[in-house]
């Protein structure tokens with residue numbers, strides 16, 4: 067149960083949790099409910115994961131009751147961003163998700179759309195975008211009526227202390243990419259330097275986007291996002307997450323929300 071939930075016209079729904087355990091339960095409920103509804107409606111559930119702290123916060127989805135109620139065979143799993151390292155490297159977002167979640171549930175291996183780790187960042191981004199294009203063509207992934215971009219059922223993001231989401235960093239060219247669905251970086255401000263990432267048009271074309279943020283070191287960036295502070299190039303990447311569907315949910319713990327002016331209501 068969220069400690070407090072506020073709906074902001076511009077910035078989406080904000081769910082603030084008293085502790086990490088409550089956040090984990092609310093996040094697992096949210097993902098399981100979306101999975102059920104998209105499996106019913108479309109026969110599949112296309113979910114894009116991020117790396118970082120998100121995976122630990124999502125681990126409850128592997129436990130009862132979700133491990134039995136979620137229709138894992140209908141899941142298609144993607145990554146909103148990935149580090150260009152081998153799949154068994156500790157920096158790999160795939161490895162994080164595999165060790166923390168995917169190895170514990172019965173997803174179908176061919177539905178796990180991970181990056182080719184044997185090629186350059188550019189080639190891996192192109193190959194990954196090609197895979198997504200094929201799945202859009204066969205309507206495994208829905209398509210946005212507005213942008214022609216893939217319309218993932220759910221994109222799960224984290225946010226760094228400087229407001230980056232996926233591998234979209236403030237001031238980096240990748241943030242301005244409008245034509246590609248997937249782009250690559252060889253000079254990421256945070257290590258490792260080589261990464262691939264969904265572009266903003268793809269994130270903002272998703273049916274649902276959730277941003278999961280915990281810890282006091284992110285409270286300043288959280289406040290800027292909620293207050294919509296900044297304009298143009300001074301905007302944080304997280305402030306540019308504005309899905310056309312308007313279905314954007316922020317999952318925060320009380321530390322990340324500590325600079326917000328929200329009174330507990332539920």
Ligand SMILES: O=C1O[C@H](COP(=O)(O)O)[C@@H](O)[C@H](O)[C@H]1O
Pocket residue numbers: 116117118119120147148149159223224225226227230231232233256
């Ligand atoms: O580099 C990355 O950082 C973000 C945020 O990570 P967190 O540990 O601060 O939550 C993450 O969402 C992204 O996938 C990752 O590549």
